[in-house]
Amino acid sequence: MRPSIAKAQVQDVDKDASMIKQKQMMADHFDRLTSAKENGEKVASTFVPGNLNELLMCFDLVNNLPEVNAIQSGLRKQSGAYIMEAERAGHSEDVCTYVKSDIGMMMKGNIGPNGKKLPDPDVLLLSYTGCFTFLKWFELLREQYKCPTIFLQTPYMADGKVTPNMIQYMVKQLKETVIPTLEQVSGIKFDIDRLREYLKKSAQAEDDLVYILQSGKNVRSPIDAYFGGIYYIGPIFGAFRGTDDAIDFYRFLREEVDDRLLKGLGPVTPDGPMGEEKFRLVVEGPPNYTSFRQFWKMFYDEGATVVASSYTKVGGTYDYGFRHDPDRPLESLAEYCLGVYTNRSLPMRIDMLSDYINEYQADGLLINSIKSCNSFSAGQLLIMREVEKRTGKPAAFIETDLVDPRYFSAANVKNRLESYFQMVEQKRSGRGAAA
Amino acid sequence: MTNPSTTDLVARAQELYEDLQFTAARDWKKADPSRKVVGYLPVYIPRELIHAAGMLPLGIMGGGDNLEVIHGDAYYQSYICRIPRSTIELGVSGRLDFVDGMLFPSICDVIRNLSGMWKMLFPEVFTKYFDVPQTYEDEIGGTFYIGEMRDLLDDLEKIAGRKITDDQINESIKVYNENRALVNELYELRSVVPWQAPASEAYLIIRAGLVLPVEEHSVMLRQYIDAAKAEKRPIKDNSKVVVTGMFCEQPPLNLIKSLELSGCYVVDDDFMLVSRWLIGDVPTTGDPVYNLSQAFLHQSMSTAAKYEPDLAEKGQFLVRSVKSSGAEGVIFASTSFCDPALLDRPMLQNVLKDANIPFIAFKYAENSGQMQPIREQAGTFVDSIKLWSAA
Ligand code: SF4
Numbered sequence: 007m008r009p010s011i012a013k014a015q016v017q018d019v020d021k022d023a024s025m026i027k028q029k030q031m032m033a034d035h036f037d038r039l040t041s042a043k044e045n046g047e048k049v050a051s052t053f054v055p056g057n058l059n060e061l062l063m064c065f066d067l068v069n070n071l072p073e074v075n076a077i078q079s080g081l082r083k084q085s086g087a088y089i090m091e092a093e094r095a096g097h098s099e100d101v102c103t104y105v106k107s108d109i110g111m112m113m114k115g116n117i118g119p120n121g122k123k124l125p126d127p128d129v130l131l132l133s134y135t136g137c138f139t140f141l142k143w144f145e146l147l148r149e150q151y152k153c154p155t156i157f158l159q160t161p162y163m164a165d166g167k168v169t170p171n172m173i174q175y176m177v178k179q180l181k182e183t184v185i186p187t188l189e190q191v192s193g194i195k196f197d198i199d200r201l202r203e204y205l206k207k208s209a210q211a212e213d214d215l216v217y218i219l220q221s222g223k224n225v226r227s228p229i230d231a232y233f234g235g236i237y238y239i240g241p242i243f244g245a246f247r248g249t250d251d252a253i254d255f256y257r258f259l260r261e262e263v264d265d266r267l268l269k270g271l272g273p274v275t276p277d278g279p280m281g282e283e284k285f286r287l288v289v290e291g292p293p294n295y296t297s298f299r300q301f302w303k304m305f306y307d308e309g310a311t312v313v314a315s316s317y318t319k320v321g322g323t324y325d326y327g328f329r330h331d332p333d334r335p336l337e338s339l340a341e342y343c344l345g346v347y348t349n350r351s352l353p354m355r356i357d358m359l360s361d362y363i364n365e366y367q368a369d370g371l372l373i374n375s376i377k378s379c380n381s382f383s384a385g386q387l388l389i390m391r392e393v394e395k396r397t398g399k400p401a402a403f404i405e406t407d408l409v410d411p412r413y414f415s416a417a418n419v420k421n422r423l424e425s426y427f428q429m430v431e432q433k434r435s436g437r438g439a440a441a
Numbered sequence: 442m443t444n445p446s447t448t449d450l451v452a453r454a455q456e457l458y459e460d461l462q463f464t465a466a467r468d469w470k471k472a473d474p475s476r477k478v479v480g481y482l483p484v485y486i487p488r489e490l491i492h493a494a495g496m497l498p499l500g501i502m503g504g505g506d507n508l509e510v511i512h513g514d515a516y517y518q519s520y521i522c523r524i525p526r527s528t529i530e531l532g533v534s535g536r537l538d539f540v541d542g543m544l545f546p547s548i549c550d551v552i553r554n555l556s557g558m559w560k561m562l563f564p565e566v567f568t569k570y571f572d573v574p575q576t577y578e579d580e581i582g583g584t585f586y587i588g589e590m591r592d593l594l595d596d597l598e599k600i601a602g603r604k605i606t607d608d609q610i611n612e613s614i615k616v617y618n619e620n621r622a623l624v625n626e627l628y629e630l631r632s633v634v635p636w637q638a639p640a641s642e643a644y645l646i647i648r649a650g651l652v653l654p655v656e657e658h659s660v661m662l663r664q665y666i667d668a669a670k671a672e673k674r675p676i677k678d679n680s681k682v683v684v685t686g687m688f689c690e691q692p693p694l695n696l697i698k699s700l701e702l703s704g705c706y707v708v709d710d711d712f713m714l715v716s717r718w719l720i721g722d723v724p725t726t727g728d729p730v731y732n733l734s735q736a737f738l739h740q741s742m743s744t745a746a747k748y749e750p751d752l753a754e755k756g757q758f759l760v761r762s763v764k765s766s767g768a769e770g771v772i773f774a775s776t777s778f779c780d781p782a783l784l785d786r787p788m789l790q791n792v793l794k795d796a797n798i799p800f801i802a803f804k805y806a807e808n809s810g811q812m813q814p815i816r817e818q819a820g821t822f823v824d825s826i827k828l829w830s831a832a
């Protein structure tokens with residue numbers, strides 16, 4: 007159902023107004039973080055997949071996400087130097103570059119994107135969901151900050167299902183270790199009704215997010231669900247889930263998307279509205295952040311829109327029906343963590359990507375394999391072949407890194423993409439077999 | 442009957458190590474049509490449960506340096522360690538075609554994802570990712586782990602076509618207690634008189650336990666320990682070191698030999714931790730699943746694949762290992778692209794610095810061929826240890 011409210015307003019604003027709004031929200035959050043100490047606020051560091059923002063809010067803790075900090079460093083072209091710094095200090099060249107960017111940034115004074123120092127965390131909430139590296143990353147931070155560290159283990163959804171044993175384990179951890187420690191750190195007593203209230207708000211924003219992401223099913227998609235998608239997921243995957251701000255933002259974005267749909271417009275790119283939609287792609291894997299705009303340009307210059315992506319599901323697979331549920335608060339937090347994309351088995355990932363290709367009428371699958379991310383990358387070549395086999399649509403494979411500029415070779419990526427687009431075209435015109 | 446010599450025993454163990462067709466396990470299975478074989482990867486699986494089901498637990502530690510990887514590379518990018526690709530190679534080349542089930546323990550995201558790949562590639566084989574708790578309170582991690590073990594037992598019962606009783610599991614615990622005690626005795630011997638039981642030999646003898654029935658392996662261990670004690674072997678002017686980081690993808694045998702040639706007595710290590718993951722005996726009466734969970738939570742080895750809840754405890758297992766084995770230094774040997782080992786390394790190194798224990802670090806792959814640089818690095822390390830202790 008389309009919203010009827012405020013259509014005129016949206017039509018009046020700039021086409022990328024949501025992006026400006028999003029940037030403002032993120033900037034405000036960084037300001038809140040960097041002034042947390044002077045405002046007497048305590049800070050919890052935690053991860054994006056499986057982040058328990060609503061729970062942290064119950065204790066008035068400000069949410070600091072090292073992955074988002076690494077992304078910011080990547081976008082600002084500072085991550086390369088940070089990574090080198092960490093490597094000089096003895097960290098291996100082989101490991102996840104998010105970790106090294108974060109550690110290098112810490113070594114260089116922990117200056118946030120607003121130019122001010124990020125505060126030391128008062129607590130590390132190690133929500134171990136879908137990535138082994140998290141576990142070591144926070145052991146490394148704990149060594150440095152020597153602050154209380156809370157561990158929450160999310161069992162892996164290896165058989166494609168959530169078992170009662172998994173839920174009970176997580177709820178027990180929440181009740182017996184996570185919540186009591188958060189009470190201790192914050193000095194605030196846990197109020198489950200407060201949590202319910204936040205979860206209700208989360209679900210509201212989640213509805214709109216799903217609507218927005220699924221608008222990619224329209225032929226002439228009004229969104230880019232990978233590059234643009236990163237802006238869309240920022241607030242809800244970070245410190246805003248459960249807030250009124252998130253509700254407002256996703257409502258606003260939904261209206262903007264509706265407006266574009268009504269006018270038959272495509273996504274807005276950094277160079278303005280996108281031209282003709284020539285290719286519709288599904289993308290698996292995280293993007294590259296050090297050359298983010300250059301990377302995106304390689305797509306929109308060729309008329310390629312990403313209509314669905316797996317990366318926009320790392321902070322929750324809402325399009326598969328999950329919503330935070332105020333009536334089952336702790337169980338619902340557990341289910342949220344269990345369901346995030348990186349915690350899904352390889353066969354589940356294959357199903358999801360194949361479904362996307364079919365449901366979003368995509369021309370094929372593109373995998374951006376991240377050199378330093380085992381969680382995503384190990385197994386992607388099989389994913390590629392399986393999805394190709396099941397959908398009959400061509401797939402391609404490129405290799406970059408999230409925040410290490412040494413592993414982004416623009417010429418290689420461009421070549422690969424160009425030949426991929428040619429292949430898609432040949433396939434479409436029935437010349438695929440002869441090629 | 443006279444005890445076989447170390448040479449004979451090591452030759453037999455080496456034959457098993459090199460046999461990538463797993464003939465011993467195939468023969469064991471062939472001897473009785475009701476027999477089943479269940480494979481497992483590093484780092485730990487409660488083998489007692491498989492044994493109690495009347496099955497052979499078969500340890501798969503990759504393909505080593507003898508396996509030519511033809512298909513495996515098509516499944517993995519160059520920046521992923523080798524063990525998953527050589528394991529795939531073993532699978533797609535039919536070398537594991539007699540295996541009825543495969544268990545992929547929770548160790549890292551690579552093995553985790555491999556469990557899903559195995560399901561896709563070998564749908565007819567029972568494949569399970571075996572999750573373990575990373576929290577160690579009885580009521581929380583313990584209850585979860587008991588649940589996971591009960592699930593595994595259910596699955597094993599289906600494959601076996603029969604119930605597995607507590608008595609049978611207790612009996613298996615007893616057999617594995619004996620085996621672990623022997624493995625520990627061999628480690629003890631190595632730390633006291635390393636020249637009598639060199640690491641490269643001990644490695645092969647213990648590794649044989651991954652492919653042989655445990656009872657047979659215990660006999661081999663006993664015979665080796667007795668033979669090693671009895672033989673007169675020359676004492677070398679080597680330095681005692683602990684090697685760490687090799688808990689998953691195994692080093693080529695040549696690497697261990699190269700360390701010895703460069704002047705190291707490897708007196709402790711983390712090879713094939715499954716053989717000694719549980720520390721001390723597991724009780725053999727009462728609820729065996731509960732007893733196994735207690736041992737896992739409170740009496741087990743430490744490794745990079747484990748979360749250490751206590752900052753003060755971080756790395757202390759390594760310090761203790763150095764102290765108890767009388768080692769003079771530590772060698773960090775990690776598999777290339779191994780996130781657990783390589784992310785853990787800086788923290789362990791900081792702990793060693795505080796404890797004044799010297800160390801060096803290098804990387805390897807299971808098929809590393811060039812040993813010269815490693816030999817040189819280890820040789821220099823040994824020289825510096827000697828200078829250090831002479832000073
Ligand atoms: S998911 Fe990948 S990029 Fe993210 S922390 Fe884990 S290894 Fe690093």
Ligand code: SF4
Nearest residue numbers: 522549551689690779
């Ligand atoms: S060698 Fe390391 S990264 Fe590779 S599978 Fe083993 S534990 Fe995982």
